[in-house]
Amino acid sequence: MKLILAYLTYSLVQLKISAKLSAFIGFFITLGYKFVSIISYNLNGFLEIEKQQTTVERAIYWFTTNQDYILIVLGAIAIDHFFGTWKHIKLKNFNIKHNIEGLFIKLSVVIAGGLLFEGLGHLITRDSIIKTYLIIVGRILVFLFPARSAWRSMSVVTNGKFPPKSWIEKMDKFERNLDIDNLKPKEKDENEGQELH
Numbered sequence: 001m002k003l004i005l006a007y008l009t010y011s012l013v014q015l016k017i018s019a020k021l022s023a024f025i026g027f028f029i030t031l032g033y034k035f036v037s038i039i040s041y042n043l044n045g046f047l048e049i050e051k052q053q054t055t056v057e058r059a060i061y062w063f064t065t066n067q068d069y070i071l072i073v074l075g076a077i078a079i080d081h082f083f084g085t086w087k088h089i090k091l092k093n094f095n096i097k098h099n100i101e102g103l104f105i106k107l108s109v110v111i112a113g114g115l116l117f118e119g120l121g122h123l124i125t126r127d128s129i130i131k132t133y134l135i136i137v138g139r140i141l142v143f144l145f146p147a148r149s150a151w152r153s154m155s156v157v158t159n160g161k162f163p164p165k166s167w168i169e170k171m172d173k174f175e176r177n178l179d180i181d182n183l184k185p186k187e188k189d190e191n192e193g194q195e196l197h
Contacts, residue, residue: 014094018085021100022078029074062118073114073143077106080150087153106146114142137178144175 053061063070081103088094117138124131148171151163173182 014085014089014096017096018081018099021103022081022085025078025103069139073110073146076143076146076150077103077110080106080146080153083150083153083157087156090157106149110142110145113145114138117142144171148172148175 081099084102085094085099088099118135120138121131121135124134148168151168151171154162155165155168170183174180
């Protein structure tokens with residue numbers, strides 16, 4: 001009994017450390033977000049007057065016009081980190097070093113991948129369906145990287161109750177070939193659901 005209590009105490013301490021780390025990182029992400037928002041708001045009038053924007057001004061403009069996208073992706077990383085920590089504590093293989101390392105890898109990959117996918121969309125200078133498609137697909141992929149990991153961790157934490165296994169399977173199929181049809185419900189048989197006379 002003492003061993004079980006000791007393990008539970010240890011697990012709760014590890015979860016508390018991970019939650020504090022997530023909150024700490026979230027605080028600085030939010031602080032940076034607010035800082036850039038304030039700078040961009042103050043530069044907004046200046047940016048409209050200038051005909052030739054610098055790279056920094058264009059980056060600030062992109063950041064402010066895409067705040068929702070950035071916050072959703074960063075939120076997905078925070079949710080993934082929280083439930084991933086919980087999952088590893090539940091599976092009794094939690095390691096703080098791997099936890100922190102995984103968080104920084106995920107942040108780095110999402111930032112680098114996001115930059116590359118956004119750049120891909122900006123290579124086409126004219127507005128077109130191809131440019132829109134590249135930006136949308138890139139953003140979906142960047143979001144799905146931490147979101148799929150979070151959904152898998154949630155499934156372990158809830159013993160497979162949420163999200164449903166079928167959802168995870170659909171996400172896996174979509175990731176393999178980017179076919180949007182993998183996300184659609186299967187067509188029902190014409191006779192399914194009809195009463196027999």
